[in-house]
Amino acid sequence: MDSYIVSARKYRPSTFRSIVGQKALTQTLKNAIDSQKLAHAYLFCGPRGVGKTTCARIFAKTINCLHPTENGEACNECESCVAFNEQRSYNILELDAASNNSVDDIRQLTEQVRVAPQIGKYKVFIIDEVHMLSSQAFNAFLKTLEEPPHHAIFILATTEKNKILPTILSRCQIYDFQRITIADTIEHLQYVASQEGIEAEVEGLNIIAQKADGGMRDALSIFDQVVSSTRGHITYASVIENLNVLDYEYYFKLTDSFLRQSVPEALLIFDKILRNGFEAQYFVSGLSTHFRNLLVCKDPSTLSLLEVGPSVAQRYGQQAAQCSNDFLYKAIDISNGCDLSYRTSNNKRLLVELMLIKLCQLLAPAQVAPSVTSPLQKVSPATSSNQPSAPSQPTAVQQMPQQNKVQQPISSAAVLQSQAVQPPRATVSGTSQLSQPPKAPMPRMVPPSISIKKPQVTTETQIKKETGTVTEMNNPFTVEDLQRAWVRFTQTIPTETVLVNTMISCKPQMQSALHFEVVVDNQAQVKLVQEKGVYILPFLKQELQNTHISMSVRESARAEKQKAFSQREKLNMMVQKNPYIRQFADKFGLELT
Structure with missing residues (x-):
């Protein structure tokens, strides 16, 4: 039975062309090899699992190849390439700085630098995790790194460039490796699945790529884990179950409940998510990402920013058509605010539920105060509303100057002010709506054919807005x-x-x-x-x-906080209470220090 090799080792790139997601960087290295303009020290930095050490090995193998190909790759047939592939090459030495970080280890390395290569032109020293070297080891390495022999090339690899001394950085050509995109990761996983005879859904591979967070080694490790659990048939459902990932379906259902303004449904979905063991903050972050993806789908020019599978992208497009831009803007703001406040909240579940309630109310009609007009507009004839607007008979206000025999006309503003003092006393079941008696009672002059509607609660506010006066209320209270x-x-x-x-x-x-x-x-x-x-x-x-x-x-x-007294003030207070303290200090020549 053949020994099993994990995919991260079995499908490790052996040529520049097979390196995933670092096309610009590998092309620069190939151009340097073709033009024979090689630096004596390189620094490869970037996140874990993006190909730093692999690229260093391929670079070391290629510069020592005796018969390189036309496209700048190693031939894999010459003596140097065969020795490298069989891991017996003496021209390439690797040092793990995480476990060999002392001054003695660096001294042994510098002694080996003096030895010329047996085969090929260069002797390459690859120092992995170089940021783990001690400061003394860095100082011992400075002189050799600055002026090495012509046959020596150093390749330093690290995930934390900020921990390396500036004197080391200034002596190296720095190459920054970028995170591998989800699309590139999915493409490589599909290649590995085809080589292994494994059936894999694109949506399932997409979840693996997202979980890997830009690292190909992590993606291949997760891929092997899922393959073991599914026995060679990777589906979206099996991936989210195996990796305990929150399903897209929850977010789609929640958004539908927001659009229907169904608060109970949203709260029940959130409760189900919690009972399935998911962290509430992870859910809030995913909901913000879901709203962001819906917003991306609103414009065809931004569809390339949507990093999901084809079937999920289609669902995003369908739901985005039901959401307005204003709704999505406000939803992103609310969910992001909840995410920021989550850590400081004492009642985290209530905070998330309050967010869900707010999201359900985004499309609710605005709570506009009832349109209340002045009491003059509340007086309407009892006849049909289809009659012309010009009144055929005088209203109560129009009759008031005649019945009171006032010669000067009364303006509408004056009438409003009088109404503010004396609101209409409409009655319901024989009881008055106002508990306080009017200050200046006026005779009721409403004809039998005129009906007075019940005044709204906000009549005083409306009168204040229109006339600048305030209806006084003086109800007793405890x-x-x-x-x-x-x-x-x-x-x-x-x-x-x-x-x-x-x-x-x-x-x-x-x-x-x-x-x-x-x-x-x-x-x-x-x-x-x-x-x-x-x-x-x-x-x-x-x-x-x-x-x-x-x-x-x-x-x-x-x-109230007590005042902080100085030493001098304390002494004065003590002297006021006991004058002998001053005499004692003067007698012995004591002073404050």
């Missing part, structure tokens, strides 16, 4: 009524956590019949409540039906 209205205001601002907590912990207390005081713990809370008072006080006036309420805020006496 401190319990005040505190209940105070708590109701906090329910209108659930997102302002600091203000809500302050208002709940610091309840108002009555100082007089119409004045209350709020005692808070510190000056920051004093400033916050005072700033928000322009919203709090009007709300309380409307809730308590009293326009004469006033509010004050002060810091609690027990919360």
Whole structure:
């Protein structure tokens, strides 16, 4: 039985052409070999699993090839290439700096540099994970790296370029390896699957490529894991089950519930996700990515940014057609805000559920206040609405100057102001709508054929907007009524956590019949409540039906910070209590230090 070799080793590239995702970099190295303009030191840096060490080996093999091909590749037939392929070449030496990072290891390396190559032109030293060298080892390596023999070439590889000394960086040609794209990863996995006789769905390979995060070695390792669990038949469902990945289906269903404004459905889907063992923050991040993908599908020019399989891309296109740009902009903003606030939240589940509720309400019709006109417009004839707008009989307002025998005409603004003082006393089941008696009662002059509609609650607000006057309300209330209205205001601002907590912990207390005081713990809370008072006080006036309420805020006496006294001030306070302390200090010549 043949020994099993993992795909990351079995399909490791052996030529520049087989390196995945680094086309520009490999072409630069081939051009340097063709023109025979080789540097004495190279630094390959980039994320893990993108081909740094592999490219270094191929480069070392190619520059020592005795008969390179026309396209700049090694022939794999000469003595040098055969020795390299059989791993017995003395021209290429690899050093793992993670375990050989002392000064003695570098000294042994510099001694080997003096020995000329047996076959070929160059002796190549590949130092992997070079950032693990100690500072003393780096210093011992500086001189050799700056002026090596003409036959010596150093190739340093690292994942953390920032940890390498600037003196080392200045002596090397630096090549930055980029992450391998999802498309390139999928293409290479398809090649490996075809060589191994494995059936693989593109959507499943796409999930593997996303999970690898730009590393081909990670992608091949995950590929082997999935192959073992599926026995050679890779499907989308088997991949997400094996890797415990959140299915796209959840996000599509959630977006449908947002479009239907179904809060219960969205909350139930989120509960199912949690019961399946997924982290809530991972879900929020994935939801933001889902909205981003929907936005990408809205414009054909950005479709190339959508890194998913064909069938999933088709579903994205169908759902994107149902979403407006405004909806997606707001949804991305809400989900991203939840992601930023997740770590600092004490109740993380409630934070995510609040986000889902907001998303369900994005398409809800705007809560417009009922259109309330002045009491003059509420008076309408009892006849059919199809009659012309010109009144055939005088209205109550038009009859008022005649019946009161006032010679000068009354303007509409004056009538509105009089109505602000004396609202219409429409009755329902024989009871008055206003608890307070009018200040200046006027005779009712509504003809029998005129009907007065019930005034809306916001009539006072509308009159204030149109006439500049405020309807005065003076309903009595208790401190319990005040505190209940105070708590109701906090329910209108659930997102302002600091203000809500302050208002709940610091309840108002009555100082007089119409004045209350709020005692808070510190000056920051004093400033916050005072700033928000322009919203709090009007709300309380409307809730308590009293326009004469006033509010004050002060810091609690027990919360005042004690002053930090200097040494001199402490001494003066002690002298005031005991004058002998001063005499004692003067007698012995004592001074403060």
